[in-house]
Structure formats: structure tokens, C-alpha cells
Amino acid sequence: MSTATGTATAVRDGVGASTPRPDGRLKVKGDFAYSSDLRAEGMVWGATLRSPHPSARIVRLDTTAALRLPGVLAVLTHEDVPGRATYGMKVSDQPVLAADRVRYQGEPVALVAADHPETARRALALIDIAYEEQPALTDPEDAVRGAGPLVHHDRVDGGHGNVVRHVRIRHGDVAAARAQADVIVSGTYEVGMQDQAFLGPESGLAIPAEDGGVDVYVSTQWLHDDQHQMCATLGLPPEKVRLTLSGVGGAFGGREDVSVQIHAAMLALRTGRPVKMSYNREESFYGHVHRHPARMWFEHGATREGRIVFVKARLLLDGGAYTSTSQVVIANGSYFAAGAYDVPHAEIDGFSVFTNNPPCGAMRGFGAVQSCYGVESNLDKLAHELGMDPAELRVRNAMTTGTVLPTGQAVDGPAPAAELLDRLRARPLPPVGEGPFGNPGGLNNTSHGEGVRRGVGYAIGVKAIGFSGGVDDRSVARVRLVLNGGEPVAEVHTAAAECGQGIVTVQTQIVRTELGVERVVVLPADTQVGDAGSSSASRITWMSGGAVQGACKALRERITVLGDRPLVELLAEYGPLEAEYEYAHRRTFPVDDERGQGDAHIAFAFAAHRAVVDVDTELGLVKVVELATAQDVGKAMNPLAVEGQIEGGSAQGLGLAVMEELRVEDGRVRNPSFTDYLIPTIADMPHVPIDLLELPHPDSPYGLNGVGEPPTLSSTPAIANALRAATGLELAKVPVRPEDIIGSDSDSDSDSDSGFGFGFGSGSGFGSGSGGIADSERR
Numbered sequence: 012m013s014t015a016t017g018t019a020t021a022v023r024d025g026v027g028a029s030t031p032r033p034d035g036r037l038k039v040k041g042d043f044a045y046s047s048d049l050r051a052e053g054m055v056w057g058a059t060l061r062s063p064h065p066s067a068r069i070v071r072l073d074t075t076a077a078l079r080l081p082g083v084l085a086v087l088t089h090e091d092v093p094g095r096a097t098y099g100m101k102v103s104d105q106p107v108l109a110a111d112r113v114r115y116q117g118e119p120v121a122l123v124a125a126d127h128p129e130t131a132r133r134a135l136a137l138i139d140i141a142y143e144e145q146p147a148l149t150d151p152e153d154a155v156r157g158a159g160p161l162v163h164h165d166r167v168d169g170g171h172g173n174v175v176r177h178v179r180i181r182h183g184d185v186a187a188a189r190a191q192a193d194v195i196v197s198g199t200y201e202v203g204m205q206d207q208a209f210l211g212p213e214s215g216l217a218i219p220a221e222d223g224g225v226d227v228y229v230s231t232q233w234l235h236d237d238q239h240q241m242c243a244t245l246g247l248p249p250e251k252v253r254l255t256l257s258g259v260g261g262a263f264g265g266r267e268d269v270s271v272q273i274h275a276a277m278l279a280l281r282t283g284r285p286v287k288m289s290y291n292r293e294e295s296f297y298g299h300v301h302r303h304p305a306r307m308w309f310e311h312g313a314t315r316e317g318r319i320v321f322v323k324a325r326l327l328l329d330g331g332a333y334t335s336t337s338q339v340v341i342a343n344g345s346y347f348a349a350g351a352y353d354v355p356h357a358e359i360d361g362f363s364v365f366t367n368n369p370p371c372g373a374m375r376g377f378g379a380v381q382s383c384y385g386v387e388s389n390l391d392k393l394a395h396e397l398g399m400d401p402a403e404l405r406v407r408n409a410m411t412t413g414t415v416l417p418t419g420q421a422v423d424g425p426a427p428a429a430e431l432l433d434r435l436r437a438r439p440l441p442p443v444g445e446g447p448f449g450n451p452g453g454l455n456n457t458s459h460g461e462g463v464r465r466g467v468g469y470a471i472g473v474k475a476i477g478f479s480g481g482v483d484d485r486s487v488a489r490v491r492l493v494l495n496g497g498e499p500v501a502e503v504h505t506a507a508a509e510c511g512q513g514i515v516t517v518q519t520q521i522v523r524t525e526l527g528v529e530r531v532v533v534l535p536a537d538t539q540v541g542d543a544g545s546s547s548a549s550r551i552t553w554m555s556g557g558a559v560q561g562a563c564k565a566l567r568e569r570i571t572v573l574g575d576r577p578l579v580e581l582l583a584e585y586g587p588l589e590a591e592y593e594y595a596h597r598r599t600f601p602v603d604d605e606r607g608q609g610d611a612h613i614a615f616a617f618a619a620h621r622a623v624v625d626v627d628t629e630l631g632l633v634k635v636v637e638l639a640t641a642q643d644v645g646k647a648m649n650p651l652a653v654e655g656q657i658e659g660g661s662a663q664g665l666g667l668a669v670m671e672e673l674r675v676e677d678g679r680v681r682n683p684s685f686t687d688y689l690i691p692t693i694a695d696m697p698h699v700p701i702d703l704l705e706l707p708h709p710d711s712p713y714g715l716n717g718v719g720e721p722p723t724l725s726s727t728p729a730i731a732n733a734l735r736a737a738t739g740l741e742l743a744k745v746p747v748r749p750e751d752i753i754g755s756d757s758d759s760d761s762d763s764d765s766g767f768g769f770g771f772g773s774g775s776g777f778g779s780g781s782g783g784i785a786d787s788e789r790r
Contacts, residue, residue, distance in 0.1 A: 027648065029651035062142070066113070092277070095244050180358070212289065232264075234543075267336065328381065331365070336372045344382040346607075412424065450634065451626060466736035474724055479613070484595065486542070489505070491587055493582065503519070516652065622730040639699070653703065669747055
């Protein structure tokens with residue numbers, strides 16, 4: 012053990028070590044307590060009545076029969092909301108409980124508290140409610156054109172129509188650049204609605220307090236933002252709305268928005284009893300936002316030597332019935348619509364719109380997933396028209412440090428796009444599969460290799476890390492040193508939400524490194540300490556890690572003043588020592604509305620994938636054989652945890668590429684179950700070789716960079732490009748389904764290893780409804 016006069020230079024399980032997770036063994040054994048496992052003496056159960064219609068007026072709502080049911084303690088409607096009637100992360104436009112109309116299937120209308128969950132469900136069925144269905148707006152193209160009914164007649168954000176936000180980015184002179192282009196290609200690409208599909212459905216426990224407040228234990232991504240929204244709707248001050256993080260069974264953006272928090276608290280305050288709410292799987296599909304489905308048109312112009320001279324893009328995201336984070340998601344998608352490339356001229360228009368489809372909001376990658384798929388798909392088409400290897404085209408145009416983005420900001424940190432691609436290109440290709448399990452559908456012995464073709468595809472993605480656009484992003488940490496059993500123990504207290512990414516482990520590593528104390532206890536995350544911000548935007552290790560490091564440094568300075576003695580002696584004489592620190596990153600600025608210019612970001616993260624697929628073109632079956640990836644992580648704070656994040660992000664990208672889509676028809680969800688909404692299992696996952704590049708970022712703690720979101724950017728388009736290479740089909744939408752592949756010409760002259768030989772058909776541009784890819788324009 013070191014003295015406490017300086018940073019420990021060598022400590023077991025410090026920064027850079029693959030320190031085991033303290034919750035890992037419990038989760039593997041099934042002993043970990045998730046929010047759905049919570050219990051309290053005298054607890055009752057809450058349940059939610061939801062609309063079956065995507066658009067309707069409520070013409071009758073009578074709770075009398077439900078209240079008479081034995082065991083029912085309360086039935087609440089919009090009239091029982093004690094404070095503000097609406098909530099929302101960015102715009103308070105979502106009713107706590109619907110009042111006069113519903114705007115999407117699954118919208119909450121009434122709440123029940125009962126002494127048994129079955130009694131609560133029976134009470135919901137006894138609520139007498141009648142609807143008058145209204146015309147539903149379900150086509151986002153109608154929304155952007157101004158056709159169809161208004162979803163919100165009186166928008167609280169001051170906007171008009173059904174366009175949530177239009178992002179305009181104008182960089183250089185695209186019109187002049189067209190004259191320099193020898194080859195121009197364009198295409199329309201679509202992304203389906205993906206669900207976060209976390210395994211732990213929404214749940215929480217609200218306990219009324221003697222001071223008239225409420226204590227809420229809930230799985231979430233941002234305790235203090237939940238508290239802010241709850242205080243407004245409950246009509247209570249922050250000191251009376253106390254939140255504690257409970258076990259989170261995955262998040263991926265789906266827990267940024269409020270779910271059970273307000274409802275459980277309302278029922279607890281009304282009944283005076285602890286109230287538990289826990290969604291089943293079907294209700295979970297209705298109870299949280301999803302990834303925005305997208306329709307995108309891209310146009311690239313390049314010289315014959317393969318230098319990109321301009322990009323034009325139009326992005327349309329369906330935000331569903333309420334704002335959530337759609338304003339920011341479309342901005343993020345638009346900022347990076349030119350991809351990880353040096354593009355001198357760009358013209359980008361991004362639209363997010365209201366519809367009567369399910370609300371969409373944050374999901375891992377936050378808009379950049381959609382635009383990365385579009386730009387990377389069009390890049391392969393450009394490579395085909397140029398007769399160039401797709402990977403070489405990417406390397407030739409890759410960003411470098413100093414590259415100016417379409418938003419006018421110069422990349423001032425590491426930008427190893429070309430190196431990441433070169434590392435993947437240098438990898439040997441995996442051998443062709445052998446035996447029944449080596450072929451598509453092999454686990455079911457469906458195919459024996461007849462009609463199987465191999466394809467290889469590359470993609471690279473770039474995304475900002477942390478909150479952008481002038482947000483004053485801060486995080487608070489408190490570190491306390493005490494004696495326990497004659498040994499120094501460090502206690503760490505932050506509100507950082509542990510969603511599976513490992514922030515609890517990283518905090519212990521930082522304390523061990525900074526203070527040289529091996530015994531570290533991370534206190535439960537709650538609102539009794541300052542705001543940590545959201546566990547999103549790949550920011551929490553950077554921000555909360557910086558706060559913990561700052562608190563440790565403040566403690567070291569205090570200890571130095573007290574004298575250069577062993578820490579045990581100092582604690583014995585002076586008692587517990589404590590320091591609190593608020594960390595803030597460097598200032599960023601909003602982009603302007605007219606041209607989309609501004610220094611909006613603090614850092615950028617790059618990830619690349621090479622996908623190798625085998626496709627049975629007769630049966631439409633796909634086997635992703637390998638999904639190799641290379642990523643710059645700045646500093647691997649915990650290498651094993653970093654690899655886990657990259658593998659998980661790659662798995663979600665694979666799901667979006669070939670299986671995951673929430674099917675919505677006429678505003679109604681058709682597959683709200685894991686029977687019909689398919690996610691990758693261990694049998695679907697290929698080998699994922701990971702190449703970590705550590706290029707320290709100049710502005711972050713320890714030089715680290717965010718690692719959670721980048722793998723989701725490039726994994727999907729890499730697989731899609733490999734499928735196109737194998738089949739020669741345009742495959743303009745993900746997920747790619749078997750019916751999209753069946754019918755490929757078995758005599759196609761596609762070079763399956765090069766990505767050439769695309770069988771593109773004619774189509775039309777943005778807004779055509781065709782879903783095709785436009786013909787190339789050669790000059």
C-alpha cells in the first residue's frame with residue numbers, strides 16, 4: 012500500500028486491468044437482484060390500462076366498477092395527476108395519462124393499484140372506456156409533406172405541422188462540385204424500427220414517506236432527469252422525490268425516457284402503500300421508445316481516381332407520437348451523414364416527424380446508426396461504379412486529424428479511420444465452413460452447401476462522444492476515506508447508472524489508481540448526490556470517471572496538507588476524509604439553423620467492421636461467419652469490459668442487419684413478443700475478432716474515449732454490404748429477410764470476395780415510396 016501523498020504507480024485491479032465485475036458472478040448464478048425482484052412490507056401492485064388504438068378520442072371513461080372490485084385500492088385517471096399533466100425528456104408533450112385523446116397504440120390511460128397482480132389485471136378489464144377512432148397518420152412521408160391529420164394541434168414547443176425538426180447542413184458548394192465529379196451515384200435506403208430488447212422489462216417500487224414525499228427504486232439511465240420530470244408531475248420539490256437505482260437488466264437508450272416512475276409514485280402517494288409496477292414482455296414493447304425507422308436518400312460524386320468531391324443526403328426519421336429525443340437524434344444522424352470521410356462539399360437535410368406510430372427515441376448509436384447504414388451502402392455502390400475495391404475507396408477518402416466536418420468543425424483528436432480499415436484488410440479470411448453446422452441454417456441441418464455463396468463487406472462509422480451542441484455537461488462524484496477493521500476503505504458515491512456497461516467497476520479502478528487504496532466500496536447510485544448525467548452518448552466513463560478522478564485528487568491534496576504519513580495514521584487521527592468534485596468537459600457550441608455550422612462536439616470515436624457471410628441463395632438463409640472489428644478506444648480502462656461492449660454492440664448491429672424489426676402496420680405493432688421479434692442468440696453470433704487501438708484523447712481522463720455505441724454503427728452496413736457482395740442484389744433495407752434474397756440469379760457474375768457485380772435495378776429518389784436504389788449516373 013502506498014502512502015497517500017501521490018498517485019499510486021502500481022496497484023492491483025487499477026486502471027488498465029481487466030478487473031472482474033463485482034456483479035458478474037451474481038448475474039451468472041441468477042442471484043443478482045434486479046428491479047423486478049424488489050419487495051416491501053405492505054406492498055401492493057400497480058397496473059396500466061393502455062389504448063388499443065393508434066388515434067382516437069376518449070368519449071367515456073368510468074372507473075366505478077373497477078373500484079368496487081375487492082382488493083382494489085385505487086384507480087387513477089388524468090384527473091388525478093397532482094402536478095403538470097405532461098412530461099418529456101426534451102419537450103413536455105407526453106400526457107402522464109391520456110385525457111381526451113390517444114395518439115399511439117399502448118398509450119397509458121388509467122392506473123390501478125390492487126393487493127394482487129391478478130386483481131389489478133381484472134380491475135383494468137372492468138374500467139368502462141369507449142373510444143371514437145380518428146384518422147391515423149402512419150406514413151412519415153405524408154408527415155414531412157404536410158399531408159394527413161395533425162398529430163398535435165397545439166404543440167407545446169411552438170412548432171407547427173408534423174415536422175419535429177428540420178436540420179440543414181450546408182458545407183462548401185455542392186452545385187460547383189458536381190462539375191468536378193466523373194461518377195455520381197445515388198440510392199434510397201431504409202432502416203426498420205429496432206427495439207432495445209433488454210432482457211429486464213421496466214419495473215420499479217415506489218414507497219410513500221412520512222414527510223409527504225416518495226422514495227422510488229427503479230431501473231433507469233438518468234436518475235436526476237427522472238427526478239426533474241417527476242417533481243413537475245407530482246407537484247413536489249426535489250427533496251421529497253428521492254430516486255435510487257435498482258438492478259438494471261439492460262438499457263441501450265430504452266430507459267432514458269420515463270416509464271413506471273411517475274405512475275408508481277402516483278399510486279403510492281394515493282394509497283399510502285408501497286407500490287410495485289413491473290411490465291410483462293408485451294407491455295414492455297409498448298412501454299418504451301424504439302430506434303427511429305429511417306428512409307434515406309444519398310448521392311455521392313467522385314473523380315475517376317476515387318476521390319469523393321461531394322455528398323448530398325436527405326434523412327427522414329419517424330419519431331412516432333411524441334417528441335422524446337427526436338430533435339437530437341435527427342441532428343446527430345445528420346451531423347455524421349457524410350460518414351468517416353473527408354468530404355469537401357456536403358448538402359444534408361434531416362427531418363424527424365410526428366406520426367401515430369409508437370414513439371421513438373434513444374437507442375445505442377442515436378441516429379448515427381441510420382445514417383452510417385445509408386452512407387456506407389452508397390459507398391459500396393460508388394466503388395462498384397468506379398471499379399474499385401470498396402475497402403480501398405474508404406481508405407482513400409478516410410478522415411484524418413484536421414479533417415473539417417460538414418458542420419465546419421475540425422477534428423482535433425485522433426482520427427484513425429484508415430488505420431482501422433487497413434488492420435481489417437490485413438486479416439486472413441476465415442475458411443469455408445465444413446459440416447452441417449458450417450452452412451446457413453446449419454443448426455437445423457437445412458442446407459448442405461447447395462447454392463451457398465460467400466460475401467465480404469466493409470464499413471466504418473464515426474460518432475460524437477458525449478453531449479454536443481452547447482450542452483453544459485457535468486458530473487459529480489464524492490469520495491470518502493474511512494478506517495474499517497484497521498484498514499483504509501474508500502467509499503465512492505455518484506449517481507452514475509450502471510446499465511451493464513461496467514461503470515461501477517471502472518470507478519473502483521480509478522480510486523485504486525489515484526489513492527492506492529485496494530478496498531473500495533461503490534455506494535448505491537441515487538439522487539442524494541449531485542447529478543451524473545445520463546448513462547448514454549458513450550459519456551459516462553469519461554464524465555463520471557473524470558469526476559471520481561477529480562475527487563480523488565482533491566483528497567490527495569488535502570492529505571498532503573495534513574502531513575506525509577501513512578494513510579492509516581491520518582485517518583486514525585483526523586477521522587473520515589471526504590472530497591466532492593464536479594467535472595465538466597470543454598465548452599461546445601450549437602450549430603446554426605441556416606447552414607448547420609458550429610463546433611458542436613468534444614470528441615469523436617471510430618469503429619470499423621469487416622463482415623464475412625455465407626448465403627444460401629436458394630433458401631434465403633444467411634450465416635454471418637465472422638464479424639471482425641477494429642476500434643480506437645483511447646485508453647482501455649478495463650480491456651475485458653471494453654471487449655464485452657464491442658461484442659455486444661456488434662451483436663445488436665447483426666440483429667438489425669438480418670432479423671430485428673418491430674413490425675408496425677397502420678399504427679399497430681404486430682410482433683410484441685420475443686416469439687416474433689427475433690434477436691440474435693449465441694447460435695447466431697459469429698466469431699468477433701477485436702483489434703483495440705489505443706490513441707489517447709488529449710482532453711479526457713486517462714486519454715479514454717467512449718466505446719459503447721461505435722460498434723453498432725459499422726456492424727450493420729458491413730453485413731449488408733457482404734450480403735450484397737454474395738448475392739448481387741440491391742438489398743436496400745435492413746433487416747434483410749429470406750424473401751429479399753430468394754430469387755437472386757444463380758448465374759450472377761458477382762465476384763463474391765470483392766463486392767463487385769451488384770445487380771442494381773432502377774428506382775427513384777427520396778420520397779418515391781419505392782424502396783429501390785436509383786440508377787448510377789456516369790459522367
